[in-house]
Amino acid sequence: MAAVLLTESVMKFAIALFSAAHAPSSRRALLFAQAALAGGHEIVRLFFYQDGVYNASGSVVTPQDEQDLPKQWRAFVAEHQLDGVVCIAAALRRGVLNEEEAKRYQREAVAVGAPWELSGLGQLHDAVQDADRLICFGGA
Amino acid sequence: MPKSLLMISRQAPWSGPSAREALDIVLAGGAFDLPIGLLFLDDGVFQLAAKQDAKALQQKDLSANLQALPMFGVEELFVCADSAAERGLDPTGLALEETRALSADEITALIDRYDQVITL
Numbered sequence: 153m154a155a156v157l158l159t160e161s162v163m164k165f166a167i168a169l170f171s172a173a174h175a176p177s178s179r180r181a182l183l184f185a186q187a188a189l190a191g192g193h194e195i196v197r198l199f200f201y202q203d204g205v206y207n208a209s210g211s212v213v214t215p216q217d218e219q220d221l222p223k224q225w226r227a228f229v230a231e232h233q234l235d236g237v238v239c240i241a242a243a244l245r246r247g248v249l250n251e252e253e254a255k256r257y258q259r260e261a262v263a264v265g266a267p268w269e270l271s272g273l274g275q276l277h278d279a280v281q282d283a284d285r286l287i288c289f290g291g292a
Numbered sequence: 293m294p295k296s297l298l299m300i301s302r303q304a305p306w307s308g309p310s311a312r313e314a315l316d317i318v319l320a321g322g323a324f325d326l327p328i329g330l331l332f333l334d335d336g337v338f339q340l341a342a343k344q345d346a347k348a349l350q351q352k353d354l355s356a357n358l359q360a361l362p363m364f365g366v367e368e369l370f371v372c373a374d375s376a377a378e379r380g381l382d383p384t385g386l387a388l389e390e391t392r393a394l395s396a397d398e399i400t401a402l403i404d405r406y407d408q409v410i411t412l
Contacts, residue, residue, distance in 0.1 A: 170412065202313050202412070242313060273320035281295055281326075286408040292302040292310065 164194045166283035168276065169204035171290025173212050173221040178204070181289035182224060189232060197235040197279035200268075204290060205243040208236070211263040229267045237279075240270040296327040298406035301336040305354045306346075311339050314412040315357055322364030329368035329406060330361065331399065332391065337375045340386040358388050370394050370402060 165188050171177040188195055200208055207225050214220040229236040244253060248263045250270050264270065280286050299318050303310040314336075321328035332340055339354055346353035361369060373393040376383045383393035394402060403409060 168410065201317075202310065241316065245309065273317055274324060276317065277297070277321050277324055277326055280297055280408050286297075286410070288410055291411045 162193055163188075163284045164196050164282065166196050166199065166276075166279035166286045168199045168201060168286060168288045169207060169290055170202040170288065172203040172206045173209070173214075175203075175290055177290035178207055178221055179219065182221065182228065184287060184289070186228065195232075195234055196282045197237055197275065198229065199237050199239065199276045199279055201239045201242050201273075201276065202290075203246070205238050205246055205248045208238045208243075208268045209248045209263045210265065211248075211261065226267065234267075236268050237271050237275045238264060238268050239276070240272055243270055294326050295407040296329070296405075297321060298329045298331060298403060298409045300331045300333050300403075300409065300411040301339065302334045302411060304335040304338040305344070306338075306349055306351060307335070310412055311336065312354060312357070314410075315339075315354065317410065317412075318366055319357070319360065319364050322361065322366040325365060327368075328366055329370065329402070330366060331370040331372065331394075331402065332375070333372045333399075334375050335379075337371055337379055337381055340371060340376075340388055340391060341381060342385055342387050344387075355387050361388070362390055370399075372396075372399060 167181060167185055169178060169181045185195060206212060207222055209222055212222045249259055250264045251262050254262045299314055301311060301314040305311045318328055318330050369388060369391040371383060371391045371393050373383055373395055
């Protein structure tokens with residue numbers, strides 16, 4: 153259970169994630185997101201960009217004694233019915249395709265599906281406008 | 293009034309897709325008419341080095357995309373003077389003429405001025 157970190161008035165957060173599923177910053181992003189909701193705050197959107205798209209991949213196999221972050225993200229987004237967006241250009245470049253894109257580009261591997269949505273960078277800007285705070289994880 | 297966003301671009305152009313992907317966020321913001329700024333910091337200043345030969349690395353040149361910034365309405369372009377000097381780049385001879393060289397203090401003030409910041 154995530155600790156309650158934010159006790160101030162209710163805030164709207166946009167969360168951007170740039171690092172791969174095995175990076176510590178990706179785990180911190182999930183813990184922050186859990187803490188934000190536990191503190192009564194709102195997450196207007198999760199936006200996965202750059203290597204962050206791997207966090208939405210159903211093709212990641214995590215060793216048994218390690219945290220399966222893509223699975224945890226998927227459960228978290230589904231449970232809270234969050235708006236989870238994976239940047240389509242970043243995902244295509246890294247082979248994280250949904251069914252529609254795999255069909256479009258004639259690729260066999262489908263790595264991402266519900267609750268994630270593949271969409272463009274406009275969704276990031278839209279979230280920035282909508283949120284009180286943009287919180288980034290795994291950037292340079 | 294729309295919220296402003298500052299992109300701090302810290303990666304060299306040939307070290308992976310990071311510089312390009314940072315620029316894509318800026319161009320997308322410009323396309324949506326949002327108030328957006330771009331600061332080249334640390335190795336990010338290498339994106340502005342003149343006379344780069346991308347073909348020698350079998351890569352695509354980023355400079356054409358950089359030149360598109362003013363066309364996308366992105367006019368708030370800055371470069372860290374210290375980062376450029378440390379890497380032997382003359383801030384007056386950069387590939388993107390519109391960039392303004394800033395001191396460390398000016399960068400602090402710049403970051404303060406924006407509503408949101410992304411560092412890539």
